Amino acid sequence: MQPVWKSFFILFYSKSDNYIWNRPVEEWTDKRANKEYEYIEKETGRRYKKVPIHAPGVRNGETGKSWRGMNPPPGKHWQFAPQTLDEMDARGEIYWSATGNPRRKIYLDSSSGIPVQDIWLEFRDAHNQNIEITGYPTEKNRDLLSRIIRASSNPDDLVMDCFAGSGTTLSVASEFGRKWIGIDNSSEAIATTLRRFAKGCERMGAFVSQRTSPHENTSNDESRQLSLFNLDECRFKAESLPEKSEIVNNFALYATDSFAGELEDIVKQWIEWQ
Ligand SMILES: C[S@@+](CC[C@H](N)C(=O)[O-])C[C@H]1O[C@@H](n2cnc3c(N)ncnc32)[C@H](O)[C@@H]1O
Structure with a gap:
């Protein structure tokens, strides 16, 4: 089967002339x-x-x-x-x-290395490349984030991802000594991120919809959403990722009142994952 190529543009904005650009090599x-x-x-x-x-x-x-x-x-x-x-x-x-x-x-x-060109062909979608950690549907390739974060910030700088999803940006920012702020309005995303923080690169399994068997006696043929954290049910696509430890445990969690109850359960789970 031919690989499917998707391309996208990465835009670099700066509020002033005073910006950080560490040319990637x-x-x-x-x-x-x-x-x-x-x-x-x-x-x-x-x-x-x-x-x-x-x-x-x-x-x-x-x-x-x-x-x-x-x-x-x-x-x-x-x-x-x-x-x-x-x-x-x-x-x-x-x-x-x-x-x-x-x-x-x-x-x-x-020479500090080979300056990279404008077109980056080496990064694939984390799912296609079978390198996803969380299985979150929109999980990003951590090596891509690593290049972007290191090119545009220095250690101790602040990196913000206001659509944090599975926490790829936050985890990579932490790994490279950046401070970070992550925001997401989905409890699945917060739970995914916290589990990733607790478990590092340990794979969490595929976050997929699984069709029930046609022979199963179900009232409809709707897709059944697997729980992200029911590891018995998750289908791991590979045994393990390369050895990398990205445990993140130095952070504070804030939520609006309406979200607080849901968040409490997630935090209880996070404590068990430690
Ligand atoms: C494309 S995903 C982010 C992917 C992420 N970079 C990763 O590695 O998994 C977008 C995220 O934005 C979140 N989101 C969408 N609308 C939002 C909003 N109004 N406020 C906060 N988060 C939002 C979604 O819950 C989703 O997790």
């Missing part, structure tokens, strides 16, 4: 690193690539002057002033070809 794989940084420095064993030391555009200042008897190529300028180029050369950061052509060495170990 992917870790280098050996294969990609060896391809991009193909040279190894004999003296140090450091892997590097060579890039030009000039850039387009004529400059009249320092970067337009000659360096070691060479002028920048026509229509170009040096990327650094001659004095800086001297310092770089002294540190061994300039590669000289056999014909005397200088190039700059860029080292793999100074």
